[in-house]
Amino acid sequence: MDFEPILLSLKLAFITTIILAAIGIPIAYWLSGKSTTPKILAEALITMPLVLPPSVLGFYLLLAFSPNNGLGKWLHDHLNLQLVFSFEGLILASVIYSLPFMISPVKSAFGHLPGNLAEASYTMGKTRWQTFIYVLLPNIKASIYTAAVLTFAHTLGEFGVVLMIGGNIPGVTKVASIAIYDSVESMDYDSANHYALMLFAITFIIVLAVFIFNKKAVKNPFE
Amino acid sequence: MIEINITKRIKTYKGWEDFKINTQFEIGKITRITGPSGVGKTTLLKILAGLATPEHGLIKFNGEVWFDAKAKISKRIQERNVGFVFQDYALFPNMTVEEHLKFGTTDIEYIEYLLELGEMGSFRSNLPKQLSGGQQQRLAILRALSTKPALLLMDESFSALDKRLKSDLLFRLQVLFSAQGTTVLLVTHQEEEIVGDAGVFMMEE
Numbered sequence: 001m002d003f004e005p006i007l008l009s010l011k012l013a014f015i016t017t018i019i020l021a022a023i024g025i026p027i028a029y030w031l032s033g034k035s036t037t038p039k040i041l042a043e044a045l046i047t048m049p050l051v052l053p054p055s056v057l058g059f060y061l062l063l064a065f066s067p068n069n070g071l072g073k074w075l076h077d078h079l080n081l082q083l084v085f086s087f088e089g090l091i092l093a094s095v096i097y098s099l100p101f102m103i104s105p106v107k108s109a110f111g112h113l114p115g116n117l118a119e120a121s122y123t124m125g126k127t128r129w130q131t132f133i134y135v136l137l138p139n140i141k142a143s144i145y146t147a148a149v150l151t152f153a154h155t156l157g158e159f160g161v162v163l164m165i166g167g168n169i170p171g172v173t174k175v176a177s178i179a180i181y182d183s184v185e186s187m188d189y190d191s192a193n194h195y196a197l198m199l200f201a202i203t204f205i206i207v208l209a210v211f212i213f214n215k216k217a218v219k220n221p222f223e
Numbered sequence: 224m225i226e227i228n229i230t231k232r233i234k235t236y237k238g239w240e241d242f243k244i245n246t247q248f249e250i251g252k253i254t255r256i257t258g259p260s261g262v263g264k265t266t267l268l269k270i271l272a273g274l275a276t277p278e279h280g281l282i283k284f285n286g287e288v289w290f291d292a293k294a295k296i297s298k299r300i301q302e303r304n305v306g307f308v309f310q311d312y313a314l315f316p317n318m319t320v321e322e323h324l325k326f327g328t329t330d331i332e333y334i335e336y337l338l339e340l341g342e343m344g345s346f347r348s349n350l351p352k353q354l355s356g357g358q359q360q361r362l363a364i365l366r367a368l369s370t371k372p373a374l375l376l377m378d379e380s381f382s383a384l385d386k387r388l389k390s391d392l393l394f395r396l397q398v399l400f401s402a403q404g405t406t407v408l409l410v411t412h413q414e415e416e417i418v419g420d421a422g423v424f425m426m427e428e
Contacts, residue, residue: 116313119274120298123307124327124370134326138317 002191004171005179006198012087012175013155017102020151022097025144029132031103046126049097058164061093065165083165090166090173091104097161099141101151109143110136142214153206156199175220224250225271225374225406229280229290233266242266246424251286253400253407258426265310265425266411271301272307273406275323284374290362306372308380312363314351327369337365340395341367342388354383356383361392375400377409 027046031039049057065072065083075081083089113136121131137144159177166173168182176195183192225248233242242263248254256264258340269275271282273289276297282290289298315323320343326336338344341361351359367375381389400407 042361088332114311114313116309116311118314119300120273120276120307120309120315120366121326123272123303123305124366125304127301132242135317136316139315141317 002179005174005176006197006202008087008171008174009156009176009199010202012090012094013152015091016098017152017156019091019095020102021097021144021148024099024147024151025106025137028103028106029136031107039151043122046066046099050100054097054158054160055164058093058161061089061096061161061165065089065092082212085165085167085169085173087166087172090162090175093161094155094158095163098151098154101154102147104205105143106140106148109140113139145157146210146214149206153203156203224248224283224285226281226283227267227271227278229270229282229292230275231266231275231374233263235261236243244426247420248406248408248424250402250406252422253397253409254422254424256408256410256424256426257412262426263403264426265378268304268307268378268408268410272305272376273298273303274307284329304370306367306370306375308363308367308375308377310378310380312351312359314359314362314366316351317349318349320354324360327366328371333371334369340399341365341392357385357388360384361388364392364396371377371403371405373404373406373414375405375407377407377411379410381411 012215014217016033027042031043031046033039062084063069065075067073067076067084072082072084074082081088083092117139118128120130121135126134157177159174159181161183162173162175163178166175166178168174168178174182176199180192180195180199183189183195227247228245229243229277231242232239233251244263244267256267258264266275270277270290277290277292280290281288281291284303287298289294290293290296302306315326318326320338321334324337328334335344341359341364341373343361344366346354346358349360354362360380364377364380367377381393384392399405
């Protein structure tokens with residue numbers, strides 16, 4: 001059995017989770033503050049991948065980053081960057097597709113922190129940044145772990161978006177979910193079963209770990 | 224002197240109302256603020272700390288303008304050197320007793336002094352959830368003192384303490400306040416919390 005698709009999926013999930021932790025946590029903090037029109041709009045946009053068919057998102061990303069069209073052409077001509085049918089393109093698509101899985105739990109956790117924790121820190125002379133790092137973040141640690149693990153697991157299971165923007169290039173964009181599809185297409189059910197079983201086992205262990213880790217902090221990681 | 228003459232729109236169960244206050248507090252003294260529930264005692268403390276912003280008026284601390292609506296001046300919370308003891312303590316769940324104090328000061332001797340003052344030395348490694356209500360309240364007071372504030376705002380800060388502890392702590396705090404020249408505004412319903420020559424400011428609707 002070829003383990004490359006599984007390794008590629010794990011690599012994609014890992015990189016996506018790191019990127020989303022870096023950009024998702026500050027966005028979640030911003031969204032958790034007083035509700036304003038830009039925030040409502042941003043939140044609606046961020047939530048879209050949850051309800052949109054992955055093929056729709058994949059289709060528009062394919063159009064946007066095609067070297068024949070505006071943005072994709074500009075990236076190709078000026079930065080020599082081709083996102084369509086490349087691993088970098090998969091990362092970008094995964095970041096967009098998994099955005100709500102990182103942001104929603106973290107935003108909810110920030111929202112549930114008592115407001116006077118930050119106020120107490122400010123009266124002690126601490127800046128917003130110091131308060132964020134030393135007071136707010138440590139107190140939502142459990143939710144951050146949950147969000148990271150959910151993002152990782154969700155990215156592992158991506159199919160529609162990945163297929164649209166990445167295609168099926170062995171060693172580049174052929175992740176485990178694509179390998180399953182590819183095996184079934186060629187009637188190789190043994191290989192499909194191996195990939196499927198491995199994805200099932202990895203995902204189950206990850207979700208189980210979240211439940212065990214957070215059994216005291218939250219009742220259900222999807223809350 | 225702390226000079227306050229402000230108006231703030233506040234939302235009450237009756238709708239939006241103007242909260243107006245025009246008064247002065249002596250510097251270096253303890254003033255007990257009292258009055259019926261919902262009259263705005265906590266709001267006054269929050270405005271002084273910079274945690275709430277009035278729409279109109281002026282606040283001066285010892286001659287220095289902290290807030291001036293007309294001139295659009297509002298001194299940052301972090302620069303007011305104010306200590307705040309919150310009614311619900313607002314302790315940091317991730318920090319031990321000692322870490323709370325270290326968050327306010329790097330002076331180890333002063334931290335030891337505060338731990339002794341609040342009889343909290345044996346709980347230094349405990350998290351807030353491992354403390355009783357009275358211990359949490361003492362920690363909230365010690366934390367507010369850790370930055371050696373010029374103005375200490377205390378919101379019902381002794382309500383969870385037993386009589387013996389309250390009386391001992393008040394005595395020790397009074398010594399500390401005089402040594403540091405701290406101005407204290409203490410919101411309380413308990414008359415026995417008046418210490419020494421403390422003034423009383425009665426808020427009315």
